[in-house]
Amino acid sequence: MNTDGRWRKQDSQILFTGGPHNRIRLMVDQAVRPDGAAVAYPHVAAPDSVRVLAVYRGRVAMVTQHHYLHDVEITDLPGGLVDEDEEPADAARRELAEETGLQAAWLYSLGTVVTARAVSTERVHLFLAHGCVPGAASLDAGEAVRTKWRLWQEVDEASIGALQAAMSTALGDAASLAAVHRAGALLRAIGGEVPAVDVDLPRAAWAAYTVAGARDPLADERLSLMWLDLAIGRYAEGAAILSELEASYDGVNGEAAWTRAADRCSALAQPLA
Known part of the structure; x- marks a missing residue:
């Protein structure tokens, strides 16, 4: 039995490799649990990704696209995979520009989240972006992404009223939602609640x-x-x-x-x- 509560990996087997540049792998590890039991642990080894909360002239840039696994269109923040040997901040700038055309003057880190901690190794790096200059999007092959602009009050769910209003169009991506919530906490610390939409x-x-x-x-x-x-x-x-x-x-x-x-x-x- 492990007294530190940690799992121990004994061996690992790759069952399948595919996806962009063959960077997604279906794995089965042979591991020892904290109680000493030996188990097989299947999981997906996936590269890190990024999400970017970009503000430009009072609105937040969002992207809508069809997601194959869930067979539904999801609106979330711009983002994508971090390339090999690429820093997360550089990936954030690149993905923001590719999907929306926005060139950000600066980024502010909102930390990292894991989206499926028991089944995937993916980590998502979250960023704020501002000082943006509009430009033309440059989508990757196979992407069908539509840029949407939403007011902050439409994506922030700080109050029960805002949450109820957003339910029908709530963000479908957990990492995007985490970015919005973290950004909201920072912005409220700076100046309190952003004025409501109907304020003159x-x-x-x-x-x-x-x-x-x-x-x-x-x-x-x-x-x-x-x-x-x-x-x-x-x-x-x-x-x-x-x-x-x-x-x-x-x-x-x-x-x-x-x-x-x-x-x-x-x-x-x-x-x-």
Whole structure:
């Protein structure tokens, strides 16, 4: 009996190899359980993959495609397999560009999840992406992917009301859902709840002003920038503020850029006075 609670692999056999570049393998390991019993452990050895939560002008990029195993169309975040000798962040940039055409200025890691821990070795690396430049998608052979744009409130399930509203169109991919939930926790720590969809521009601008003008000195400013995008990015006036801020928020004149953004948000909020 193992006192540390770990399983021990004694041997391994490959039953089948296939998939992209023959990187997916059906395996059977001969293993010893913590209680000392010898067992056969079948599983799928699969490469790591990525999912990318990309925000562009107030909306989240989603992709819809038919999935063979479940015979259903699933809408989830852009992503795909990490190539051999490729860093997960590089795979995230590549997959985002291939599936949606978006070129991300920066990525922010949301950690890793395992999607089928008892039957597959796959790990999924999760990222936020922002500062995106639109471009043309470049799909792999055999892919039939359609890009969709959703408001943050349509994918975030922070409240019971939002969850009930999303039930009919909820994300079908567990890794995508994990990315949304982790991103939501970060964004709420930055500025609280993103303004609701039915909030008018002055109220959204006031919320953006409070975030731009009173940033947490310990927080990553890229998250503040993303929060602002989700709050006011879908408005033309907000997009103009963001374009200027994105160009200089982290440079030598970064503090002045944040001050200008706060002042412009305050001016848009003046009808509330």
